[in-house]
Amino acid sequence: MTHRHTADLAVVADLNRVRIDVPAVLQRLVDQAGRGAYTSIGFPGAVDLDHSAVLARLGRRLWNNIGDPATDPGGVAHTKALERAVVAWVADTLAMPADDRWGYVTSGGTEGNLAALHAAHRRHPRAVVYHSTAAHYSIGKIVGIIGAPGVAVHARPDGEMDYAHLAAQIRRRRTRPAIVVATAGTTMTEAVDDTAEIGRVLATHDPGGYLHVDAALSGIPLALDGRLRLDPTSGIDSIAVSGHKFFGVPMPCGVVLIRARARENGGGGSTHGGHIAYTGTPDTTISGSRCGLAAALLWHAIATHGREGHRWRAAEARRLAAYAVDRLTAAGWPAWRHPHAFTVVFPTPPAPVREKWLLATDGDLSHLICMPGVTRGQIDAFVTDLTASRSAPPIPRPRARPTPAS
Ligand SMILES: Cc1ncc(COP(=O)(O)O)c(C=O)c1O
Missing domain, CATH: 3.40.640.10 (Type I PLP-dependent aspartate aminotransferase-like (Major domain))
Incomplete structure (x- = not known):
């Protein structure tokens, strides 16, 4: 899917074209990124802050x-x-x-x-x-x-x-x-x-x-x-x-x-x-x-947020990560996280789920990251897709230490 969109974009953005529709190319970029935003939970970029005042x-x-x-x-x-x-x-x-x-x-x-x-x-x-x-x-x-x-x-x-x-x-x-x-x-x-x-x-x-x-x-x-x-x-x-x-x-x-x-x-x-x-x-x-x-x-x-505001953002993100672990575990997919972490680690799901949700994957481990701005709705929808895909593989859970280093 993603590759087809990128290939289409390469054609309309080709600078050797006789007529280039610049607004259309920019709009396609925005649309392309927008389509993937809801299911983009594998990479660590917060999406809750509005930076538009600075850009404007x-x-x-x-x-x-x-x-x-x-x-x-x-x-x-x-x-x-x-x-x-x-x-x-x-x-x-x-x-x-x-x-x-x-x-x-x-x-x-x-x-x-x-x-x-x-x-x-x-x-x-x-x-x-x-x-x-x-x-x-x-x-x-x-x-x-x-x-x-x-x-x-x-x-x-x-x-x-x-x-x-x-x-x-x-x-x-x-x-x-x-x-x-x-x-x-x-x-x-x-x-x-x-x-x-x-x-x-x-x-x-x-x-x-x-x-x-x-x-x-x-x-x-x-x-x-x-x-x-x-x-x-x-x-x-x-x-x-x-x-x-x-x-x-x-x-x-x-x-x-x-x-x-x-x-x-x-x-x-x-x-x-x-x-x-x-x-x-x-x-x-x-x-x-x-x-x-x-x-x-x-x-x-x-x-615009100060130390307290950013502390709150981090705490909310960790709460969501704990929720994601609970939801995945209850669904029979053995997930875990370090206590301080936004990252939730679990056995790699089947390819269609992995690709749809842009999960970062390294062999038999994948992760999602509850960065500030990710919602419970997204986690719920992900778990629904995952449980629909097939039953959980029997991969043991590594033990996380209870506290992070100083
Ligand atoms: C642990 C760690 N170090 C360094 C980097 C590189 O950071 P950047 O992409 O900002 O260059 C990353 C990015 O994911 C990272 O996870």
Whole structure:
């Protein structure tokens, strides 16, 4: 179905056509996305916030936050004041010390991971990067880009890192510093690696190390609960979150935060890029030109709801996820979730159900995600389709731990 629509669109959107009906092409895009909206419960984009005021007011102009977030570029068409406000809000929510933080609005979780791991590698050029097999695919790619050796650490069936295996792998390379990537909200099961446990492993490692948290999905909700903190005792050096997931911003974006200390290289110098004369800003970010509209959208999402509003959104989403587990289990389809999670995991349904509901699937496990804005009606309709499809397959339920990591 989807492929046929895309093929049709490719024909009418072909730029070599003699006559192109531009409004019709745009309308088809809107219709196509609209048709899939109700059954789109497999991917983690919130759909409850209205961002249209920002797009209506700012959408006609280029807002370019080029270069370092702290320095305004020449010209006035940028949103760096809003970007700095967003970065400060996220850092405050994470209890990050005000005098030991640096960050910016990125193009997404991937760029945040790249910026952080690039800084880590500059600080520890001889380090080995450790990440679990449940880490996001961007991590392996970034390890290749920065040119560091990477080691995959086992993950448990519920998606959390195997800390004994991490310790053993680090011991095998005892002369090399260790950069460890923890995940707060793994892509398939929304597992949260225990940063305190990883910190204990790193504390006994003589050449030292660096701890980055890829918190694309769960970073903001866990921070709002006080369950993810970058206070001075946390041992965490950096974190990356996505902006289009929990905040549902209608363009890919994110925030990266790095301890100011961790950005210094081993010789005490700084990883800050040099000042670029013609942009008027230091070149410290991965991208040069950066999307000021994304920063404004994030700012608007935060300003219009505040911490309490976003806490409520997270709590509602978790309530719906608990409801989905109950409904699926009662229907004979053995579902489970981590206690903090929006993600509900279950044995992979037959293809027609999987495809209709756009479920994320990895072999015999699939998930749906109760992001803010998903409704009970959608869960009920999904369960009805599922029970109509066939009886539940006998796949055992991995045991989730009762509480997420700090
Ligand atoms: C754990 C994790 N890290 C990183 C990413 C990448 O984020 P983005 O798509 O914003 O680049 C994702 C996206 O799903 C993710 O789940």
